[in-house]
Amino acid sequence: MKRFGKRFWLRRRRSGLVEKALKEVTPRSEDFSKWYTDVVRKADLMDYAPVKGFIVIRPYAYRIWEFIQSDLDARFRATGHQNAYFPLLIPESLLTREAEHVQGFSAEVAWVTRGGGEELAEPLAVRPTSETIVGEMYARWIQSYRDLPVLINQWSNVVRWEKATRPFLRTTEFLWQEGHTVHRTQAEARAETEQQLEAYRGLLKETLAIPAVAGVKSAGERFAGAVETYTLEAMMGDGRALQTATSHFLGQNFSRAFNIQFLDEDGELKYGWTTSWGASTRMLGGLIMVHGDNRGLRLPPRVAPIQVVIVPIAKGREREAVLAHCRQLLQQLSPHLRVHLDQRDEFTPGYKFNDWEMRGVPLRLEVGPRDIAQSQVMVARRDSGEKVAVKADGLAASVAAILEAIQDALYAQALEHMQALSFAIDDYHEAVAKDRRGFFWGNWCGDEACADRLQEEMSMTIRCLPLPNQPDPQHLRSGADCAVCHRPAEHRAVFARAY
RNA sequence: CGGGGAGUAGCGCAGCUUGGUAGCGCGCCUGCUUCGGGAGCAGGAGGUCGCAGGUUCAAAUCCUGUCUCUCCGACCA
Known part of the structure; x- marks a missing residue:
């Protein structure tokens, strides 16, 4: 994706398009990266902080994060987890105790x-x-098998000194939750790892309307110190992959390094089996890149800070009557939904339409003299742009139903997009014909050399080795060879460019 | 961390080549008229030219350093 030079903008200015272009964001299809940075700033989601790689998460974005938090928190609690808080600073001697772990993180x-x-x-x-x-x-806390399992989660910030940062997707400091559990048996710890992956999948699908491919990370992409890393790979609007959440089975690596031992029922001293799992504010970036369009954000109703905005068409003498009517509407809908009445006097309705569309508000109610006279409101959907008249009778129910429909439609669209850009390949060069946009499902021999070759030649990585029930466009083909080296393959893999 | 691009008013930019009173559009403020897809007119406010050094009678402009953003790679949530 290249940037546009002065000549391009001069031409646009002369053609008169520039006025609009300045107010809007860069079209998504024109330059996805530019579109993304335009949207996060113009929708008031973030601002850059004085130190490289740090951002301020502004209230509108933070509210969305809070919805994600409460969703996950409920899921975690339902499976017996509790929240706690551990310190920000870690003594060097502790950090360096697990060899692979330090090595993986030392640079950042x-x-x-x-x-x-x-x-x-x-x-x-x-x-x-x-x-x-x-x-x-x-x-310190664990002595006996009776102390297990330990199921603790913490909401916190972490810092990783990244070389290249992007708002939400990769910032030096980010907010997340990290769950840390200890179990008596390997089987129990593995089950925990999978259960938490399902929790994330539930959040993505049911709340964020984001489909994802669930899989296991290849050895090269695994969390430093983990035995197995599970991941959810979602497809962004430009066909690139985003790792949205991970769940790690840590085996006894950390329990041995930290001496997490318990006396089992049989009288033997044993090491615990641990897991960890996390999801971060990166999800906000994913949310934007999955659902956003040329007009800006499109938020799924379940995480929209404002689900319904009422825009009065208040002109002339009818002004007060219209506003009064709108206030009444606000009262009527507020108990059930997050509703905002845009009473700003300084903007015309047209301006407000665009403004709220940029911010991704799922539904807009337009109320003017004509609507009042006909006992109706105009309802505009952000997802489709569709605008229809809805009877004032039973409006709350109608609106709630439309919001549900939007939630479903956004998921359906995202799923359709992911499927449309998912290809089964026999050889990795086939990705070139698709401009390397999308998920390329192919076989893999398991050799890291092939992963490296993919990286070097195509800038693509092995996103994951999908779990058995995943939407492989061609299903498992036994006996096929590696899409890179064409030796006998052991795995099915998803290759893609990633954020 | 390597290679490109860029920092001038809240936003988008011109001015820099050839040093000499800092500009334009949008936004903002006040007033009036407006309001069904980014309103109009009139008046007005707003800038240590990213920061620090240097050259010069004089620096937005030339030189050096540094910080930040951005794109493409390498590393990671």
Whole structure:
């Protein structure tokens, strides 16, 4: 995707298109990246902070995050998890205890070396994730099999010094939740890992209207220190993949490193089996990139801070009457829905239409003298642009039904998009014909050399080895060879460019 | 971290080549008229030219450094 030079904009200016183009965002099809950065700023989702890679999450975006939080929190609680909070700073000696783990994170850890005006005896790491400090504490808390399982989640911020950052998708500091559990048996820990992946899948599908491919990460893409990493890969509007949540089976790697031992029923001292799982504010980026369009954001009703906006068409003498009517509507709908009445005097209805569309409000009610006279309101859907008259009688029910329909329609559209850009391939070069846009399902021999070749030649990675029930466009073809080296293949894999 | 592009009013930009009083559009403020897809007229406010050094009588403009954004790669949620 290339940027447009001065000549391009000069031409647009002369043609008179520039006025509109300046107010709108860059069309999505024209330059997806530019579109994305335009949208996150113009919809007041974020602003850049003074330090590289840090952003301010503005109230509108934070509200969406809160909906994600409460959804996940409910799911976690329903499966017996509790929230707790562990410290931000981790002593160097703790962070370095699990060999693979340190190696994976060392390059992106920020260190605190001074405090109270003095050099610290031991540098403190700003947590990039909390397995280590959690492990240290769990070792103290766990003595007996009767103490298991430990099912704790924490909502926190973490810092990873990234080289290239993008709003929400990859910021130096980000908000997330990280669950950390300890189990008596391997089977139980594995079940936990899968259960939490399902929780994320539920959030994505039911609340965020985002379909995803569930799978296992290849060894090269695995979380540092994990035995197995499960992932949900969603497809963005431009066909690239986004890892939206991960769930790790950590085996006994951390319990051995941190001495998380328990005396089992049989009198033997055993190491616990641990898991960790997380989802971050990156999901906000995914939400934007999956559903957004040329007019801006499109929010699924379940996470829309404002589900319904009422725009009065209040002109001349009828002004007060219309506003009064709108206030009444607001009263009527507010108990059931998140409704906002746009009473701003300084903007015309047309301006407000565009403004709320940019912010992704799912439904707009237009109320003018004509509607009042006919006992109706005009209802405009953000997802389809469709505008219809709806009877004032039973409006709350009608509106609720339309919101449900929008929620479903957004999921259906996203699913259709993912399916349309999912291809079965025999050889990785076939991706070129599709401009490398989409999920390419092919066989893989399991050799990292093939993954490297894919990376070098195509800038694509192995997103995951899909779980058995996933929507493979061609289903498993036994006996096929690796899409890269054409030796006998052991796995089915999804290849894609990723964020 | 490598390679491109860019930082001038809230937003989008011109001015820089050839140093000499900082501009335009939108937005903002006030007033009036408006209001069914980004309203009109009149008046007005707003800028340490990212930051720090240097050259010069004089720097937005030339030189050096630095910070930040952005795109394409490499590394990760």
